[in-house]
Amino acid sequence: MKTPFHRALAASLLILATPAAAQEASDQAWNDWVYRAGTLLKAIESGEKSQVDLYCRNIHREVGGKYLPQWATGLIYVCDALKTGLAQGRSRAFCNRVRNAESELGKARPVAAEPRAYPLAVRLTGAMRGLREGMC
DSSP: OOOHHHHHHHHHHHHHHHHHHHOOOOHHHHHHHHHHHHHHHHHHHHOOHHHHHHHHTTHHHHHTTSOOOGGGGHHHHHHHHHHHHHHHSSOHHHHHHHHHHHHHHTTOOOOTTOTTHHHHHHHHHHHHHHHHHHHO
């Protein structure tokens, strides 16, 4: 049986969890995202493993926990797809990862705080689509 204390505690935990979910990414987080997205486009164009390894290094830390929208974390999927493609070539895993990256980035919406983000997300979506259509 829940006492009024238990109900109040549960409600306060819910209230405490809400602001974190409602927070927005900082200007620096968006700037970092734009930099990463641009370098990933360069890595895709080059097709070189060394560039993919360099530009995907610490990608989870770069986009995770920064209050970026879900679609922006699609950079992680881009790196997963590129690494898989370079390691395995055309494979089911590669095709699934490219599809995931394309799908996630395809949900991008314009960002008032960072106008460069949306066009880069569109370009990355197109790059992932091109890889999928060419190799899957």
